[in-house]
Amino acid sequence: LVFTEEDKYGLYSNLLFKYFLAEGIVCGHELFVASAKEHPDNILKELPAPLLDDAHGKELGDEAAALKSEDFQDSMKIAWRYQNLPKMEASPTTYTKFGHYYDISKKMSPELCQSVKWHSFYLHEELPFEPKMKTWNMNSGYARLLQSIQRIISQEGFDGSDPQKKQRNVLRIGIQSLGSVLWGDDVCCSDAPEDPHSLTKFLYVLRGLLRKSLSACIITVPAHLIQNKAIMERVTNLSDSVVGLESFIGSERETNPLYKDYHGKFHL
Structure with missing residues (x-):
């Protein structure tokens, strides 16, 4: 489970997110793309082209x-x-x-994108057809996403605890801007949110699903908007790796001669 702290304008975090998905396609892995911000179909259309x-x-x-x-x-x-x-x-x-290396000035060909099986979850298409629920005592968006991931792992043969007859593969899960207001979470709105535990509960259940399945997951989170530091510490402790992206765009470092050869910082 890779936790990515988005940069202020989301430029480099989105690029890293797309790299993860593009690498999955080149390696022949199945994809699961979830977002409440951008439709997964559009995300896949914007993947960078590999340099073969x-x-x-x-x-x-x-x-x-x-x-x-x-x-x-x-x-x-x-x-x-x-x-x-x-x-x-x-x-x-x-x-x-x-x-692999990728050319961000070019888009991946539709033929290559269609060479692997992929699944999508777009929150605004899912919730209108589902009743409001408090499964696992968390907000409905997170609960619906977990149910969808659990179903794909079980039905598509990624459950490591069950013997599978078909050839094994890896499921790459990408979740965009988790914890933002678009997901129905208020951790970005106040340092004392009304529902401070939904995000951590989601990650607890997700870790359990990943541990017993052939899956890898990357999550981007607008960490600069989360004001409660205790929530951020709990979230990062639930991840296997934490990557922080700091862009120099709009900051004094952008014009600082000491950083003229750099676009930002990469915190690991």
Whole structure:
């Protein structure tokens, strides 16, 4: 669970959020995109295009060649005593390079986006069709989102506690601007919100779902708007990694010669 503190204008946090989703597509993972701000369809349309270099193509070509040569290898009998031994996999069947580069000036092609299965959750489309509920004693938006994530994990075969017949895959979950007013939460409105525990309760349940499933999750939160520091400490303690993005846009550091080669700070 990666917790990302949004920068003031949300420029770099949105970019990091899209990088996470784009990497999932290139690696062939399934996606679950949730937002109360921007429609998930529009988020996927704005993903950066990957830079698939010659090395990438060569590895894919070598991979295909290795698979193609299996029939030829089967016909080669080194010795009769090896004939009935099980075959060993010479190379992985999927592209396993760790990390890719992206061109933020270009958008990912629709064909590449459609090459993986993805699920969406747009709060304003979900709540009108659902009655107000206080499941897990939290606000209805968070409860509805948890139910949707739980359903996808169970139905799509990501539950690590259940034996699966089909090939395993990874589910990448991206949740945008959690804790904002758009989610029906008031932690950004006052240092003494009426419902100070919904966000932490949501994260407790989400951590439980992630622990027993083949899932990874990134959450962006407008931390600069949350006035209650105790809430922020509880939220960050519930995350595996916390990334803080500080942009120099609109600050005195933007014109400070000491920072002329930098756009902001990356707090880990």
